[in-house]
Amino acid sequence: MFATDTYHLFAKYMTITWRQPLWTLFGLAQPLIWLLIFSDLFSAMAQLQGWPTQNYATYFLPGVMVMTVLFGSAWAGVSLLREINFGTVDKMMVTPIHRGSVLFSRVLHSAATVMIQCLVLLSVAFVVDVKLNLNVLALVAGLVAVWTLGIGFAALSNGIAIVLRREEPLVVVGNFLTLPLMFFSSAMMPVKYMPEWIQVCAVVNPINYAVDAARTMFVGKVDWLIYGKGFAIVLLFAVVAFTWANHTFMKSRA
Amino acid sequence: MIRVEGLVKTYRGKQDPSVDGLSLHVGEGEVFAFLGPNGAGKSTTAKILTTLMAPTAGVVEVAGFDVSRQSRQVRENIGYVAQSTGIDFFMTGRENLMLIGHLYHLSGSRLRERVDTMLEYFGLTKVADQVCAGYSGGMQRKLDIATALLHQPKILFLDEPTLGLDAQSRIDLWKYVGNLNSDLGVTVFLTTHYLDEADKLAHRVGIIDAGKLQAIGTPSELKDMLKGDSIALSFEGDVALKARPLLEKASFAKEVLEEEEGLRIYVDNGGETIADLISLLSSADIRVKSVTLARPTLDDVFIKFTGRSMDKVEEKVKPWWAQWAGDNWEQLEAESNWEGNKWVNSDGTPKDEESFKEWAGNQGSGVEGSAAEGDPAWAGNQWVNADGTARDPEAMAKWVQGGGSVGDESEEAAAVDAGSEDAVSEEKENKKTSEGPSGASGGWSGNEWVNADGSPKDPEAMAKWLKDSAGKASE
Structure with missing residues (x-):
């Protein structure tokens, strides 16, 4: 059964994560540190003419959430390589489980850890004076979009890991992808302030739409149209990324 | 139980097949050992038999099901213990078993019962709720086997089950594997490159080299061919x-x-x-x-059928760029895990004399006899050819000189001074005084206590003898 197999493996990964106290500490603290530093560092930007929010922290909150997703999921493939090397994957694959549950439980777990970080972010955002939307439906919708993006990126990372088969190049590729994706989106500043060539890049950057969808749900005016467009793109990205990763995974074992 | 006809496996991007036209049958209740050096194709075969890899050509049936078309049924009927332990180090032994049980779709009280049974069978009940990271290599391997037996499979596949284990754990594990077959009636298919392991455990042995089956038969049949x-x-x-x-x-x-x-x-x-x-x-x-x-040892059999010694085959070092590029990582990993040749080069010269001595000392101060029984690289035919001549006389002489307390062992193995009474009593003297690998002297008495491959013929008798001789020494 796909659902139960996925559940048991997911539970295993969660157990392992909670038994690594360092992860819990640094994993939860890191996005907070980003939020604190960036809010202060770029606080003057909010004085720009036509800046969409009251302060920079409010503007940056959705950005830091997406950033957490990207940085948190980009390394998801490293542990897959480790599990392959340790024989853990073989051990799963000789059992009669649904083949798809091996990767799916992994990406669900990656997205879940990112989600926990995001929840912590949301709950302490008021410290840096973030003006959150207190609309529960909007907040949930925003988190769903972030979660979906997490699944997509974790799947991408797992797929790349299988193609590269080595940790070092995976880290290089991760670094190569995440920062440009961040800067070529509205995570840190509205697209309208960017140079033209970056604006062009932003149009084809799925992260840009994810940030827009999250921003309209978490802070500022709730706009379901922007959200719908952003979520559709994120969902499509996640489906394509997972399908590709799983295909690559199964092919690698043939 | 296992039927393989004309199995061929060629990895993508490779010219030569890793398994080349292999055919074999394993009957119910049998312990079958697949013996061959690294890269001979035995792990590849094991992976195909356990549905982890698809065959390029040929018919492969396990437990009556086709591995390609009925992989699910095959999986339900087999247990597999891979070379690298697949257990999760951050989880406890019990959690590991519960998880695998769930993956085999066991649940509720039946699962808990099976988990308890397995923990008890492998003597892991005491540590069941400790995180596996703290387990010894032997305990991890036992837990690994336990997870593979949870669902009561008909066939158990063991891929290099004692790879990287110390001598004591190997002997311990052998007992379990031997008993498994008789206690649970499970058919066992194991791959190994330890000659003594195949000799000791298997009813039948298949010798594989370069992807082809070179010989098959019971260990004594194979040796009788010499x-x-x-x-x-x-x-x-x-x-x-x-x-x-x-x-x-x-x-x-x-x-x-x-x-x-x-x-x-x-x-x-x-x-x-x-x-x-x-x-x-x-x-x-x-x-x-x-x-x-x-x-005659299985090594002699191996030489007869492949024209080279197992030891010579092992020393295949990957070029640095292949390691960097991650080419064939599984094999790399197997090589790095493998401890057999840790102390000696394939020609029998010690790699690092100092640490070898230290190691030999440790072995000796532990349970008597462990060194000779356990480590084929040491007590086996490293120093002498099957015919008893020194393989590398110079290196050996050097080693014997510098070897201190372990020196007498190689003298014993190399030659028994049959002509002189003095020499014999000297040997006895050694036995009394040396606290070193005293088990090694088992090799001395004309191979009375150990087989040529280093495994004890009769552990009980040997223990008794060791006790007796210790008694004489104190008199």
Whole structure:
């Protein structure tokens, strides 16, 4: 059964994560540190003419959430390589489980850890004076979009890991992808302030739409149209990324 | 239980097949060992049999199901223990078992019952709720086997089950594997490159090299294909020519060969023949300098069928760029995990004398006999060829000189001073005084206690003997 197999493996990964106290500490603290530093560092930007929010922290909150997703999921493939090397994957694959549950439980777990970080972010955002939307439906919708993006990126990372088969190049590729994706989106500043060539890049950057969808749900005016467009793109990205990763995974074992 | 016909596996991007036209049958309740060096294709075969890899061509049926078309049914009927332990180190032993149980779709009280049974069977109940990271290698391997038996499979696949384990854990594990077959009636398919392991555990052995089955049969059948035991003689003075016709006429000699050091005689039962041989020679007034008896080992069988020794095959070092590029990581990993050749090069010279001595010392101070029983790389045929001649006389002489307390072991293995009473009593002296690998002296008494491959013939008798000789020493 796909659902139960996925559940048991997911539970295993969660157990392992909670038994690594360092992860819990640094994993939860890191996005907070980003939020604190960036809010202060770029606080003057909010004085720009036509800046969409009251302060920079409010503007940056959705950005830091997406950033957490990207940085948190980009390394998801490293542990897959480790599990392959340790024989853990073989051990799963000789059992009669649904083949798809091996990767799916992994990406669900990656997205879940990112989600926990995001929840912590949301709950302490008021410290840096973030003006959150207190609309529960909007907040949930925003988190769903972030979660979906997490699944997509974790799947991408797992797929790349299988193609590269080595940790070092995976880290290089991760670094190569995440920062440009961040800067070529509205995570840190509205697209309208960017140079033209970056604006062009932003149009084809799925992260840009994810940030827009999250921003309209978490802070500022709730706009379901922007959200719908952003979520559709994120969902499509996640489906394509997972399908590709799983295909690559199964092919690698043939 | 297992039927393989014309199995071929060629990895993508490779020209030569890793498994090339393999056919074999394994019956119900059998322990079958697949013996071969790294890269011979045995792990590949195991992976195909366990549905982890698809065959390129051929028919493969496991438990009556086709591995390609009925992989799910195959998986339900088999357990697999891979080379690298697949357990999760951050989870407890019990959690590991519960998880795998869930993956085999067991649940509720039935699962808990099976988990408890397995923990008890493998003596892990005490540590069941400790995180596996703290387990010893032997415990991890046992837990690994336990997870593979949870669902009561018909066939258990063990891929290099004692790879990287210390001597004591290996012997411990052998007991379990042997019992598994008789206790649970499970068919066991194991791959190994340890000759003693195949000899000790398997009902039948298949020798694989370069992806092809070279020979198959029971260990004794395989050894019988050779000419039996060989006795190497060297003489005081130049009397080999005089001794030769005498020996050729003797009823026990199947064949007599001339060698640089002396003569080599092939006989049916070496142990019983030595006395006759010596008396025959002394009656003709020929003084024998040394006598070495060698039983045929699976290594000899391997040499016969592949034309090279297992030891020689192991030393295949990957070029640095292949390591960097991650080419063939599984094999790399297997090589790095493998401890057999940790202390000695394939030619028998020690890699690092200091640490070898330290290691040998540790072995000796532990349970007596462990070194000789356990580590084929050490007690096995590293120093002597099957025929008893030193493989690399110079390196060996050097090692014997520097080896201190372990020195007597190699002397014993190399040659028994049959002509002189003094030498024999000296050997006994060694036995009494040396606290080193005293088990090694088991190898001395004309192979009475250990097989030529280093495994004990009869562990109980040997323990008794060790106790007795210790008693004599204190008198």
